[in-house]
Amino acid sequence: MHTLNLGVLAHVDAGKTSLTERLLYAAGVTDELGSVDDGSTRTDSLALERRRGITIKSAVVAFALDGVTVNLIDTPGHPDFIAEVERVLSVLDGAVLVVSAVEGVQAQTRVLMRTLQRLRIPTLIFVNKVDRRGADGARVLRQIADRLTPAAVAMAAVHGAGTREAQVRAYGGTDPAFTDRLADLLTEHDDALLAAYVDDSSALPYERLRGQLAEQTKRGLVYPVFFGSAATGAGLEALMAGLTELLPTAGGAADGPVSGTVFKVERGPAGEKIAYVRMFSGTVRTREPLPFHGPGAPRPDAAKVTAISVFEQGGAPRRDAVGAGRIGQLWGLGGIRTGDTVGTAEADADRHHFAPPTLETVVVPRRPADKRALHLALTQLAEQDPLINLRQDGLRGQTSLSLYGEVQKEVIQATLAEEFAVEVDFRETTALCIERPAGSGAAFEIIAQDPNPFLATVGLRVDPAPVGTGSDFRLEVELGSMPYSFMRAVEDTVHETLRQGLYGWQVEDCTVALTHSGYWPRQSHSHGVFDKSMSSTSGDFRHLTPLVLMDALRRAGTRVYEPVLRFRLEAPADTLGPLSPLLARLHAVPRTQEVRGAECLLEGEIPVARVHELERRLPGLTRGEGVLECAFDGYRPVRGEVPVRSRTDHDPLHRKEYLLRVVRRVAGGPEGG
Structure with a gap:
């Protein structure tokens, strides 16, 4: 049986986890639909995830679909947990990018799409929530073309959008507007198809167009757009057919050299370390020594694999081996960390696809007697997420963490309290300069x-x-x-x-x-x-x-640079007057300004350290109508007094x-x- 390692990605609250639940239900893995609101979803297994209603850790669940084993990896949508998404990208054969039919293309959607395009990961776009009030498929399709990719093609029409009775009709060979759009899009990348189209556009059979659609989607050239509702199941049949038709299955030889990537590490009930590995080549067997090493490590470590589980049809039964293309859980590798390579390293195994953490904070135990327990707990968390980058200051007895945002800090605080019984406080969050x-x-x-x-x-x-x-x-x-x-x-x-x-x-x-x-x-x-x-x-x-x-x-000599974000700010045009002095005070540098009727669009860059104040002041200055999108844009020289960081x-x-x-x-x- 072939294997498809599929990532589901989205901006937070686009319905990504609900879509995962619907796919599992439709594939017969679950008998009833899990609910994010009720905390009963299959992939949000952590108590903290169920309580907050957001995905914090990536989760894997498998199901069979048309002769293909689909390893579905549900990823966090909140930008504070982008490191989890980064680790998953390295193990995917294809992806589904979920967009809300109500909110449309959002900041994180654009960040994810740019990365998927850069890595040439074949991607289907699923416009979810067509049954919700305010859903507008045509508007979202225009946003996709303008903000994500012009190489998008709608695969269905929505009738009754914005109502509970919304229905989705898949396009076919009898829809001339659809076939014309396919021909225009596909001929851009296929000279033979273009020549045939120029000779006689009516002579191009739909089967040939459909075959080219599959080929070009698998090459990351074209992005089919499906519509539906994870809540009602509308449009899911067409999306599921597209998974096996339009996305590539895993390659790699089971008898080749062992090569795999560890994209997640967790601890079992007895504290044992469990490594999630995607195998690209070869086969890992129990009771055999397995070399592994981190990025840039001079020599690999090795340990004997004591047990293996392989994801299959909603579970992960114990097996004697895990081979190329599959995802398995490995026991016995005591020194392994997230991001390590097993066997032979991939050429780009140490590449980073997203921005590094740009914030830092000092974590302090509320009870001084918990200092050692805090250190051990943070060490375990760093095994799972190396990007939190523990920084020990022995001279002052302090520990610093690297962060993406305040929500991540709150989650770390709750995790330390619930899983390790260590209550902590954080000092002021500061920008991480270089x-x-x-x-x-x-x-x-x-x-x-x-x-x-x-x-x-x-x-x-x-x-x-x-x-x-x-x-x-x-x-x-x-x-x-x-x-x-x-x-x-x-x-x-x-x-x-x-x-x-x-x-x-x-x-x-x-x-x-x-x-x-x-x-x-x-x-x-x-x-x-x-x-x-x-x-x-x-x-x-x-x-x-x-x-x-x-x-x-x-x-x-060295110069200090601070992290800056690229911002896009949409606000009523008459609020530009109050906004301009605030942006200047926050050292924001507008690059473009465009007035569209009663709306104004500003784009530019702003220091990471100043974004929180802009977010706090924006609603009051724009009557609650301002919309701010930010993405990491690199570093620029510090203006004014140079910040100094205490040495450790x-x-x-x-x-x-x-x-x-x-x-x-x-x-x-x-x-x-």
Whole structure:
């Protein structure tokens, strides 16, 4: 049986989870429809999800459809949980993007569609809620063409929209307007079809058009638009037929090299770790060792798989193996994390498709005695979501988290209280800035020469790199000039040190080159005892590298950049007067302004740190009619006072204090650190 790994994506409240429930019911997996309002849905299994009525974690459920096993992955719709969506994208064969027939195309809809297009994930668009008051399929179809893609084609007509009796009629070969639209759209990507159409448009059989529609949809060139209601089931038959006809099934050879992606990690009842893996190639079997590694890891870890479950027809029964194309749950991989690769790495396994978190907050236990319990709980949450990026400040006894928004913070707080019995408070949320080198800078320290107290020679040069490339480490010394373990110590320490630049922010878009290296070989006394005072160790390189790197950074100089959002603001034209001074005060930079009758459209960029105030003030300034959409747009230089972030390391910017904490003990004592 073929397999289709299908993601269901949407802006929050578009009806994505309700659609999932309807599909499961129609496929015979459930005997009755689950309800988001009642907290009885199959995929929103967490108590917090049921109580809030939103999806927080991705969930997998399988059903059979026309000879195809569909692994349906329900994803969160709220932008604060976009990291969950990102992890799912890497395992999909196709997607259904849900749009509300009432609210239409919304901010998150556009973000999701741009990403699906960029990744060429074949996608069907489902316009849901045609039975709700205010539903307007024609308006939403125009929005889809204007804001999402012009390569969209309506697959059905809606009759009685906005009423409980709304019905959907699928188009066919006897609908000339539909076939003409298909021909116009499909001939843009097929020269042979275009030639046949030019010769005689009436000679193109509908079967050929339908076949081309399937081929071009699978290539991510065309986007069929279906209409219906998850609540009543109207239009669902046509959508379900489209899943197997228009979307590609999984490839990969079961007897090939093992390769898969872990897109979710959770804990079982006994605290055991369970990894959700999509297999792209090969077969994983129980009782066999399985290598796995994270992005950029130098060497894979390995552990024996102790149990496997494979998703099938509403359940996940235990199996001896999981093969290419399937999704399974693996037990026994104690060190595995979300985002890891099992077996052979995919070429783009460490790509990020959405913006990184742009906010940071300090989390504090209400009971000081819960500090250790909080650390353990947050470590488990970081296994599931690496992007929360725990930042430990041992000097102040604080832990910081990276966040996408306030709702995510509320969910983390509730999760810690309910699942770990740890009550916490959060301090003020701040924007996560970055630093970039302003120029080039170099520094070096030579072994056995003042002021270097370490038995190591390290020279580093920092150069700016193109925006968006992160940080890179390069060798400008021969690889054999010193032991590999010392080279690795320098490289690892460089990346660790770059997490806190001159102003305490992560240093991005730079290249660090190792320009000088040297060490003292292992020395022993005549009786064969290792003499540490005469021999270099990896610790020498780990302790010296931060001093040299920060000296090079100081010479290069860095500039602090703050995260900014691209905004689209629709408001009554007569409210532009009160809005303009507010936007200026919030350091928003309008790029375009357009007046359409009584409405005004503003587009521009605004710092992340200022968006909350704009959202708070907007209803009062626009009589409740203002509509704001925001999406991450990158970073721009900070205007005004440069924000400084407290350091959590031994502060290599201040040499004397740094050496007091890490100076090498060579008189028979251990290394500091």
